[in-house]
Amino acid sequence: MAEAATLPTTRDEDWRYSDGEYLAASNPDVINHWRTIEVPAGETRSEHSMHGSGEASDGMVDRLRVHVGKGGRFEAFKTIAAGRYARVEIEVTLEEGAHFEFGGVTLGGGDKVQEFVTCTKHSHPNATSNQVVRAVQWGQSTGNFLGRIEVARDAQKTDAAQNFRAILLEKGATANTKPELEIFADDVLCAHGAAIGQLDEQASYYMAARGIPPEIARKLLIQAFVGDAFEAIEDEATRERMLERTLSELDQATV
Amino acid sequence: MLKITNLHANVGDTQILKGLSLEVNAGEIHAIMGPNGAGKSTLSYVLGGRPGYEVTEGSVEFMGQDLLDLEPHERAATGLFLGFQYPVEIPGVSNVQFLREALNAQRASRGEEALSGGEFLKLAREKAALLKLDMEMLKRQVNVGFSGGEKKRSEMVQMGILDPKFAVLDETDSGLDIDALRVVGDGINAIMRAPAKGVLLITHYQRLLDYVKPDKVHVLAKGRIVTSGGPELAMQLESEGYEAVVA
Ligand SMILES: Nc1ncnc2c1ncn2[C@@H]1O[C@H](COP(=O)(O)OP(=O)(O)OP(=O)(O)O)[C@@H](O)[C@H]1O
Ligand SMILES: [Mg+2]
Numbered sequence: 001m002a003e004a005a006t007l008p009t010t011r012d013e014d015w016r017y018s019d020g021e022y023l024a025a026s027n028p029d030v031i032n033h034w035r036t037i038e039v040p041a042g043e044t045r046s047e048h049s050m051h052g053s054g055e056a057s058d059g060m061v062d063r064l065r066v067h068v069g070k071g072g073r074f075e076a077f078k079t080i081a082a083g084r085y086a087r088v089e090i091e092v093t094l095e096e097g098a099h100f101e102f103g104g105v106t107l108g109g110g111d112k113v114q115e116f117v118t119c120t121k122h123s124h125p126n127a128t129s130n131q132v133v134r135a136v137q138w139g140q141s142t143g144n145f146l147g148r149i150e151v152a153r154d155a156q157k158t159d160a161a162q163n164f165r166a167i168l169l170e171k172g173a174t175a176n177t178k179p180e181l182e183i184f185a186d187d188v189l190c191a192h193g194a195a196i197g198q199l200d201e202q203a204s205y206y207m208a209a210r211g212i213p214p215e216i217a218r219k220l221l222i223q224a225f226v227g228d229a230f231e232a233i234e235d236e237a238t239r240e241r242m243l244e245r246t247l248s249e250l251d252q253a254t255v
Numbered sequence: 256m257l258k259i260t261n262l263h264a265n266v267g268d269t270q271i272l273k274g275l276s277l278e279v280n281a282g283e284i285h286a287i288m289g290p291n292g293a294g295k296s297t298l299s300y301v302l303g304g305r306p307g308y309e310v311t312e313g314s315v316e317f318m319g320q321d322l323l324d325l326e327p328h329e330r331a332a333t334g335l336f337l338g339f340q341y342p343v344e345i346p347g348v349s350n351v352q353f354l355r356e357a358l359n360a361q362r363a364s365r366g367e368e369a370l371s372g373g374e375f376l377k378l379a380r381e382k383a384a385l386l387k388l389d390m391e392m393l394k395r396q397v398n399v400g401f402s403g404g405e406k407k408r409s410e411m412v413q414m415g416i417l418d419p420k421f422a423v424l425d426e427t428d429s430g431l432d433i434d435a436l437r438v439v440g441d442g443i444n445a446i447m448r449a450p451a452k453g454v455l456l457i458t459h460y461q462r463l464l465d466y467v468k469p470d471k472v473h474v475l476a477k478g479r480i481v482t483s484g485g486p487e488l489a490m491q492l493e494s495e496g497y498e499a500v501v502a
Contacts, residue, residue: 226345
């Protein structure tokens with residue numbers, strides 16, 4: 001395959017916020033490797049994963065290609081706390097009436113670059129997708145969400161939603177997002193929301209006024225914030241475990 | 256119990272408090288009245304240590320400690336409670352979680368053991384009943400979607416649960432309907448009327464003072480206490496207005 005020989009660079013649209021130095025030094029076979037999942041018609045497959053800060057210290061790239069059969073459902077819930085460069089990429093093709101549910105959290109400091117890149121292909125009618133990504137960054141770190149949505153010509157009644165919000169705990173931190181919509185059908189619903197801000201100062205002070213120390217207040221607020229990304233996890237125990245493991249990474253934060 | 260001396264404070268570059276002095280002894284309830292923009296809320300935030308409110312001169316002694324030397328959460332832990340004129344919404348955090356964290360943080364700082372989930376819920380249920388607030392409200396997110404009156408009433412439930420030594424209540428009566436006003440008035444008396452406690456009640460209306468009888472009434476105007484008196488001063492203000500009384 002010709003693909004395997006070349007390495008992406010930050011000049012490529014989908015890699016524009018990535019770490020060029022890391023890419024240049026990488027093994028093309030690793031970078032260009034895609035895992036695949038086939039979800040049979042009417043069935044559900046889920047992935048929950050935690051890329052913790054203890055993982056490979058210079059970087060990781062995980063690319064996943066999913067095909068969801070008629071009326072099937074694919075769910076992915078992921079946290080990236082790893083660095084220096086960490087990328088989780090998911091490409092999903094949805095058959096008629098299929099659904100893609102995605103919840104992602106990036107959380108980190110230092111000079112980490114952490115990103116989710118999704119490409120959702122609504123190739124048939126009546127398919128739905130919902131993506132919620134939350135970024136919590138401090139230090140000089142960067143959190144990215146690039147979400148591409150492609151709606152084919154006959155994919156009427158597509159309902160695709162994306163929501164990205166970032167909290168920057170310190171001045172040097174960055175968040176980037178860019179929705180890319182390519183829509184060739186006319187009866188389509190695509191909702192997109194994005195906001196980048198700081199921790200809510202009024203809420204922090206309200207907590208302090210009731211006796212909650214700053215570090216606990218921050219944890220409660222971040223818990224509420226990243227909780228959105230895992231809201232769609234049906235099993236309560238799984239949801240809480242994801243949230244707990246994600247929040248434990250916050251203890252690494254020095255701010 | 257609370258002794259404010261010659262307090263000057265800025266918000267941004269603007270001086271709002273200009274030499275305010277006030278003393279509240281244990282067992283007393285004082286009311287503060289005054290025109291819009293006089294600095295009443297500013298006083299409450301300065302006492303609560305809100306970021307952005309800078310003390311430039313003067314002192315505040317609270318139960319023998321220098322209050323201004325403490326962080327906001329430490330002030331709460333020593334027993335100071337601030338009732339907000341505009342209670343803050345905290346999406347994604349339930350009242351139960353919020354108050355349990357708050358109470359246990361305060362207890363920890365006093366060297367007391369944390370309350371278990373069950374013990375906490377029992378206490379919360381008791382205080383919600385005192386303020387006639389549906390327990391279901393406490394399971395909801397902090398103040399999110401609460402009506403103005405519900406926010407005020409739930410703040411009084413917070414006060415009941417945290418059981419402070421001193422409360423600064425900023426227009427807790429605003430937004431309450433007639434029945435709720437009595438419930439809240441009774442609640443304040445039940446929670447705070449005690450020999451070792453004190454209250455600073457900021458209000459625009461005499462009505463609350465019918466339920467919570469103040470020992471003293473002060474008028475705050477242009478950043479200072481301009482006149483003080485007994486409960487009759489509130490009556491006089493109600494009938495004659497600030498201009499007549501302050502001038
Ligand atoms: N963040 C701020 N920046 C600049 N000025 C401010 C700020 N906050 C308050 N002020 C000003 O400080 C003054 C006092 O405000 P404060 O809220 O303390 O009044 P108040 O006595 O509580 O009034 P009210 O009865 O309307 O509640 C007002 O003139 C207000 O405009
Ligand atoms: Mg006010």
